[in-house]
Amino acid sequence: MTKRWKWQPLGEVCKTGSGGTPLKDRKEYYEGGRIPWLMSGEVSQGEVTQATKFITQVGLDNSAAKIFPENTVLVAMYGATAGQVGILRFKSATNQAVCGIFPNDAFVPEFLFYFLLSKKEDLVAQATGNAQPNISQVKIRNTEVPVLSLAEQQRIVGVLDEAFAGLATAQANAAHNLQNARALFESHLHSVFTHRGKGWVEKTLGETCEMYQPKTISTKDLVPNGPYHVFGANGIIGRYDKFNHEESQLLITCRGATCGAVNISEPKSWVTGNAMVVRPLNESLNLSFLEYAFRGGIDISNAITGAAQPQITRTNLSPLMICFPQSVTEQKRLATTFRALAAETQRLTRLTEQKQAALAALKKSLLHQAFTGQL
Secondary structure, eight states, X not given: OGGGSEEEEHHHHSOEEEOOOOOTTOGGGTTTOOEEEEOGGGOOSEEEOOOSOEXXXXXXHTSSOOEEOTTOEEEEOBXXXXXXXXXXXXOEEEOTTEEEEOOOXXXXXXXXXXXXXXXXXXXXXXXXXXXXXXXXXXXXXXXXXXXXXXXXXXXXXXXXXXXXXXXXXXXXXXXXXXXXXXXXXXXXXXXXXXXXXTXXXXXXXXXXXXXXXXXXXOXXXXXXXXXEEEEETTEXXXXXXXXSBSSOOEEEEOBSTTTTOEEEOOSSBEEOTTEEXXXXXXXXXXXXXXXXXXXXXXXXXXXXXXXXXXXXXXXXXXXXXXXXXXXXXXXXXXXXXXXXXXXXXXXXXXXXXXXXXXXXXXXXXXXXXXXXXXX
C-alpha cells in the first residue's frame, strides 16, 4: 500500500525545464530549420513521435528554446491542452508552454508518464487564468511522486500498458462500428435519391417550396422561463414568451460555419432569421420526405456563398433541384424507412458514447489503483 511508499516532490528527484519561442519576425530563425520544435498542442496522451514545425540552430541559440532528450516526459502547461501528457521519442526543442521532465536512472519514463496522467485533473484544477489556463512549472515540480524501485515501476507500467492497449482496441472498435452505422445510413439515402425508380419527378425548390427567414430576436429578448423554445441557426438557443410557428418547420442554417445544416423545430416555437424556413407549397410534397431530401438528395453546397462568412439566401436556394416520387404515399413510406434508420444510427451513437465514457472511467480507475498501491 502507499503507506509504505516514499513520496518526494518531483522537482527534488527529477530535473525539469521548459522551452522557448524564437522571435517570429526573424526569418533566419525558422526558414530552412531542421531542429524539431514542438508546440503544447502536439503533446498527446501517449508517444510523441514527430514534430510539424522546425527552427534553425541560430533560432535555438538566440531563444530560450532548448533540446529535450529522447524519453523526456512532456506536460502541456497552457491553454486548452493544459495537463496533456506525452513521452518524447526523439530529440526536440519545445516552446515555453511545454514542461519537460528529463530522464534519469531513478525513474522509468513510462512510470512518470502514467503518474502525471493520473494527476492531470489535479494539475488543471490548480491552473490560473480562465480564458487561457496556465499550469506553472513550479506546480508540476511540487507534485509529489512515489519513489519506487525500478522493478516495481516496471511492474506497474506493464500492467497499465496491457490494460490500456485493450481499452484502446475497444475504443477503436466502438468508433469503427459507429462509423459503419453512419456510413450505412448515408449510403442508403444516397442510393434512394440516385437510383430512383419510376414515378419520380424533378423540380426546383422554388417551384415546390416556400422559403423565408422569420423575424430575428436578440439574446436580450429571450425569456429564461418562457414557455416556448427559440430556434436559431443551430437549434434551440433559449426560450421566449411567444411563438411564431404553430407547427414544426424544416430549418436550414443560413449563416456561419454550419451553413446548410438541417434542423426540425418543435411545434409552437419561435424561429429566428438565422434559419431559413423551407416548407412545401402544397400537399404534393411531404415535409418528412423533404427533410431527408435535404440530408441526402439535394446538393445544397451550390447555394452557399461567401468564404469568410458563408450564407444561404432564398435566391440561391430556389434554383436547386429536388427529386421526389409523385405518390405522396411513397414519399411517406420512404420517410418512415429513413426515420427508422436514422433512429437506429442515433441509438448506436448513444451506445458508443456510453461505452467510450465507461472506458474513459475505467482508465481513470486503473490509474487511481496504480498509484494507491492497489495493482
